[in-house]
Amino acid sequence: MKGLRARRGDRLLELDEVERRLKPFGRRYLGVREIPLDALVGTDGRASSFTRDFRPLHAFSRDRMRSLRSAFADGAFPPIVAVKLGETYFVIDGHHRAALARRGGAEMIDADVTELIARVPLPAGADMLEVVLRELERIFLEDSGLAEARPGVRVSVSRPAHYLELLENIQVHGYHMMRDRGRVLENAEIAANWHDAIYTPTLAAIDHLRLGRLYRDAPPGDLFLVLHRHRRDAFPSTGCPHLAQTVVSVVGDGGRRRRLRWPGRGRRSPA
DSSP states (O other), X not given: XXXXXXXXXXXXXXXXXXXXXXXXXXXXXXXXXXXXXXXXXXXXXXXXXXXXXXXXXXXXXXXXXXXXXXXXXXXXXXXXXXXXXXXXXXXXXXXXXXXXXXXXXXXXXXEEEEEEEOSSOOOTTOOHHHHHHHHHHHHHHHHHSHHHHXXXXXOOOSSHHHHHHHHXXXXXXHHHHHHHHTSOOOHHHHHHHHIXXXXXXXXXXXXXXXXXXXXXXXXXXXHHXXXXXXXXXXXXXXXXXXXXXXXXXXXXXXXXXXXXXXXXXXXXXXX
């Protein structure tokens, strides 16, 4: 183990940094339960001591591992202590027990679990890029007014810059709403109208005409931006139809596939 170093992609997530970014607003005790070892992706202060799959990085861990193996020869370790956030877990106490269990080929481990509750939880297998994306989703939901207007709504994208583009889309929508109504509107009112009258109908049209099949694994926010960008590029010749109508213009003519401009990636053919 001497000299072993973890590459960036092999690093455990640090709980304090994840909390700072995602800002959990509540917690609850779940008790002792079995959890998947593969779901352990983080730690509270031991990221420099273990790789993401809990291989020890320091030689002094050898003695600790031997002691644990001798004390619990049957592999029946006491539960580790862990924090749950979404579908991920962070080890508070029991790093060497987790390491021995992984080494022994176990898939599950007993854990005394406390759950953190956040507006945007982490999915299974989250890495630091996923943490950053979920932080930006949280900021987008809060800054746009969606967090207040539609609690529990999620808007997923694949790249950080896409949240800025979505926020700009809502702001332009708000500008036109205020012009039409002749008064200043709160962010939450604008966001609610955008979500109900623009975003949701567009996703429904995408689903109905199966546009998502042309872009496998694309999150909903990306598909929405594909249509938004296509409408913007076609504006000089077609005007500005509702985004849901843009879906029909893209695949409604006999299902012929067209080249669409993927947000943030230049031009590409549908997969």
